[in-house]
Amino acid sequence: MPRWRSARKTGTFDPPPFLAHCVSPNPPSRGRHQRPGEAGSTVSLELENLLDNLNLIANNDHLAGADGQNGLKNDTGAALRFITCGSVDDGKSTLIGRLLVDSKAVLQDHLAGVQRQGETDLALLTDGLSAEREQGITIDVAYRYFATEDRKFIIGDAPGHEQYTRNMVTAASSADAAVVLVDATKLAWSDPALTLLPQTRRHSLLVNLLRVPSIVFTINKLDAVADPDVAFANIRAALTAFAAAAGIAVTAIVPISALKGWNVVSGHPGWCGYSGPSLLQILEKLPNTPAEVDQPFAFPVQWVEKPQAPTLVASRTALPPEGAASSDTSQGRRVFWGRVATGAVAPGQQVRVLPSGQTAVVAQVLDHARQPGHVNAGHSAGIVLDRELDVSRGDWLLAGDDTGQALQATRQLNVTVAWLDDEPLVPGRAYWALHGHRWVKARVQRIVHRLDVNTLAEDSHATQIDPNGIGHVELTLQEPVATLPFAQSRALGAMVLVDTASHKTSGAVLVN
Template sequence: MKIPNQASALKFITCGSVDDGKSTLIGRLLVDTKAVLQDHLAGVQRSGETDLALLTDGLSAEREQGITIDVAYRYFNTEARKFIIGDAPGHEQYTRNMVTAASSADAAVVLVDAIKLDWANPDLQLLPQTRRHSLLVNLLRVPSIVFAINKLDAVADATVAYKNISGALKQFAKEAGITVAAMVPVSALKGWNVVTTENHDQADWCGYSGPSLLSILEDLPVTPAETDVAFSFPVQWVEKFHDSGVTTQGRRVFWGRVATGSVEPGQTVKVFPSGQTAVVSQVLSATRQPQGKAAGHSAGIVLDREVDVSRGDWLLAEHGSPEGQRQLSTTIAWMDDEPLVAGRLYWALHGHRWVKVKVQRVVHRLNVNTLAEEDATELPPNAIGHVTLALQEPLATLPFAQSRILGALVLVDTASHKTSGAVLVV
């Protein structure tokens, strides 16, 4: 028996429109891979039938309304790898929760409900929320996007439905510049083509002869660490280290996670925003052992001399690092209940650094139906648009297309402290 490779665990989310079968699909994956205990399975029986969606819908409001509200994470593994699944809500008003889940995902499975579409029409129109979620996961640079066309067991001609719907998805992906990793027909309720291709009557179901959804997920790559970008390190905690296990000459240890590049002893770094430079004396692992670290790994950094470094500061490579910016051209996925308008002040979080920002101008809003950039003076809830921000203090950012970490910020309301927007630097 092959042991799952923990290092290659895939974190993926399911998204799409309301009632497309996202929770049911995850329930099917869990049940058919035997990742559900018998007592848990018995607890989701309804009238003698297993309600797969209840395996992930844990909030009382979700069970009462039959919808997904918050992101539910579940874990399972096969012989090939381990998986972390995020069940994202489909309702438009909970788009903010879906964005949160997608920001750290390696892959996204976008479900499309065949029975909601005019599947017999070759020129059928996709649902707005299908388009919105697809655009969002693409904007958030989720590496692999898989379209799963669901409920094909409930249409009169599954072959025609799959052909027309997959054609519409391919056309939409081409217009939106979305690279599709795979497209697969499934029936989450019956389990067809989810874990195995051998659980339905037709050998060539829907005219599809490819692998099952699970087989596709087993082969998808994880998000690569940003080792090709110059070293950057957001300081999360400053420790005055006295343990005799490691000699630090009484100097402080700066703890955090290497965001980009790598760090080794002898490397010259500069402190942002102060601009002071120092040489890395030691790099400690989580167990306080001297060890160089690359992007994606936690580390403790000791410098060769005492410099003023606090939580929220960044340690950057001396050469090749981004310069501080006070004005940013951004794409924002707006998640607040109040619209985004010019002149408003917010807190922005970049790494562990907080700065005040002012909305200078709403340049345009993206029409998710036509993909056109429309002139706008505000962004309503769950809209996506191009916005110019002015910063009270500079931030060391890169375009999001170059770095998912250095190019991402979060906007927080100064009064309510609610997360208001996901910001991608253009």
């Protein structure tokens, strides 16, 4: 039987590739990395919410049964993380509710709790905040976990309102797939030259910019139009033309009725002239985002474990239980903990420390259970070097020059920015840039162009990028950072800009 769990800002995990650096809301201490703000202050509530939302995406153990077995007949491995997005009131929460109900992933007592005037309000299965239920909208990102006989899923219900675009970016940053909903009743569906809604275009552009591997368009509420066949044909043509102009690779375009359940879990053959698989059948076949093992090794240091004095260890703890790893695996040296962003690490590998530029050889690698071995991208590791170097939180361990894969550090970046602040982005403004776990001062040198989400035109004369806008800018950093284009690496090609005064999360940055 399918199982499901819900969560809103609970649980911890190794964060996803994009914004994986946002593990702790604590800004850097004073010293080499100056703290943004006064001593003892914390990063903005917006950034904390961003981090909390990222931490919701738990590992697959959340979907295991009490006996530790997932019970799937055709288990494909890792859970598929996907989000629903699109314009406001397009039926995103209702679609997720329908997926949960029709896949028998909702208990009867919980289903009875979302009754309104004798009818089941499927949207309430994901809208958990009181403000969401009162207003009938989605504000925060709500996550749901469920499984079918063939696949495990983690669903992120992203808000459609323009003012909550930052929450949608958070959800999309770690997604394997995006389901973009289009409300047929809001469009001039009988017109072959119909225009899509701005927020539909914006969300489609954002998930494409964030390199979400699979993008599925679903045309919803076709049961509420006079001629669903014509509506589906015209809207599908508009989506296809827009995607081609924007460079978006479309996985599928599916006609659905989230309210009635048509083509959501089970197919509705022949409706709207569509005889393809249902949405759930498509999702069950989509691939997960592959780990960036083929990229050069890069490791952001999150925490430094200092060796304990033997006398203190002896006085506090007994001998480790039989079969357990010894606490002295580092042989008195410091252990640098974090998550391997790209590549892999093994003993004997030469590494270079950024920003100091010093080099060392990896003496030992510990996995999350403190067992020695080698660790690939996407997994936590503890690294012990063959000699003591000045390495602290925020530094990077990179592939050494002898590997032929050394990453070059730079202070000048050409980036695409999704602007999330209430204040517009203007040239000359300084921000804190968060890359890995490292804070660096950044200044916007110039705006190359601003993208019009309606026409896809690039305005090279733009003097600012407005809230929820998308643009292409040049950044100058106070210290060099090692990056790769975001198209090659979500981990190395992403940064977050934070306002130096208010500590608000201002923008998501993708390196070109």
